[in-house]
Amino acid sequence: MYSYKYPRPALTVDCVLFGWDMQTEQLKVLLIERAHDPYKGFWAFPGGFVDMDETADVAAARELEEETGVTNVYMEQLYTFTGVERDPRERVVSVAYFALVKPHKHKVVAASDATRAQWIPLSEIEKLAFDHAIILKTALERLRGKVRYQPLGFELLPEKFTLTQLQSLYEAVLGEQIDKRNFRRKVLKSNILIQLDEYETNVSHRAARLFSFDQTRYEELTAKGYIFEL
């Protein structure tokens, strides 16, 4: 038992992971079905308590791995939720994290406590536990805000992709149609794509050229104050 002069809220982390499903061209979110009350049967973000000897960043990575098997993803702090009644049991403050992953690279494994972890399409999400609907909304706003001035698209796509795939992703995230020619011109001019000598296979129409993201080049440009836009 640990005793304090004044009461303290518990401290947790929650991880909002976005992934892009290339087959269905949908944004998905990694969720866990809760096995116990409160909110038994509801969906929730992976997360859990912050230990005394770890930062919230470390706790977020650890909980994510424990609950979903997903490791080694870039996460950034999103927002801290401090509502007094967030958790019906007791006061819990939660630091939420935000990440973009390539789902095919991160096989979701059965969670340690036998709850299901699954990629759920954004459009089909319902019954979220606690205040996780608000957390999701906040994460979506961050995603839409960032996508315009940081090349986030490449975090979600496989290493090699076509320009049309990149465009569909942007259209889905931004919720608007983009002109094909203008999109291509803009993204190529930015000089952060490497044109490969490879093409799609197994398509019943002209095969599209593949590209990859030039991380090194992007870092060079960023260091010089360059800001990627749309």
Add this chain to the structure above:
Amino acid sequence: MYSYKYPRPALTVDCVLFGWDMQTEQLKVLLIERAHDPYKGFWAFPGGFVDMDETADVAAARELEEETGVTNVYMEQLYTFTGVERDPRERVVSVAYFALVKPHKHKVVAASDATRAQWIPLSEIEKLAFDHAIILKTALERLRGKVRYQPLGFELLPEKFTLTQLQSLYEAVLGEQIDKRNFRRKVLKSNILIQLDEYETNVSHRAARLFSFDQTRYEELTAKGYIFEL
């Protein structure tokens, strides 16, 4: 005494308040001189513990008022600092807040516990307690990022101001020179300024016209998806 099965970090808030000194054309930050150890004599942001029945937002506003007498300012959450060794006494997690105020409208009063609260020019800040130097750095990045696409300048200036005053403020925050004609054209075209029929007084040169910020108009434009830039 309050007992828990597992240890818990304490939860605090810290408030980073920026103000603009029109006389000296300097950005200032509201700081408190610590009266006790640890970090006795160092400067720190106003802040304190989050009570069990209040959100962090409420705690930030309350602590700010208690320690500096400043009330009724718009604050937004900045970032949550969770370093294990932030506080040498015990583990303390702090939710930092960020605000812009018009210093002349917020008289700083003697703090309740006899410590000094003062506006310190950014360039003269030293000896910050805890990890407050990192918090300040984070707040400055937020300020510089936001100033480009939100009309923050008006939060810092008095109700009536000249275009030159507005420009100096932007130059100070962004750390770069701006062309006078281009700046004026751009800011006037944005349609969020009201041109007044009033002029500076007591200057020994041509008196500059005064303007005020058109809050209503800005909200109309924002609602329609307009995004202010520079």
Add this chain to the structure above:
DNA sequence: CCAAAAGTGTTGGGACTACACCCATGA
């Protein structure tokens, strides 16, 4: 009349939008 800051227009180049047709491939 002098010092000091206010105020004002133009031009050239680059970026953005809108828009429609031919090409390559597999079935």
Add this chain to the structure above:
DNA sequence: TCATGGGTGTAGTCCCAACACTTTTGG
């Protein structure tokens, strides 16, 4: 040969950066 998506260019407009002189005022 057909269906499907891949790939390409131009013209008009708007926005931006760069740049220097005249005006007003108080001392």
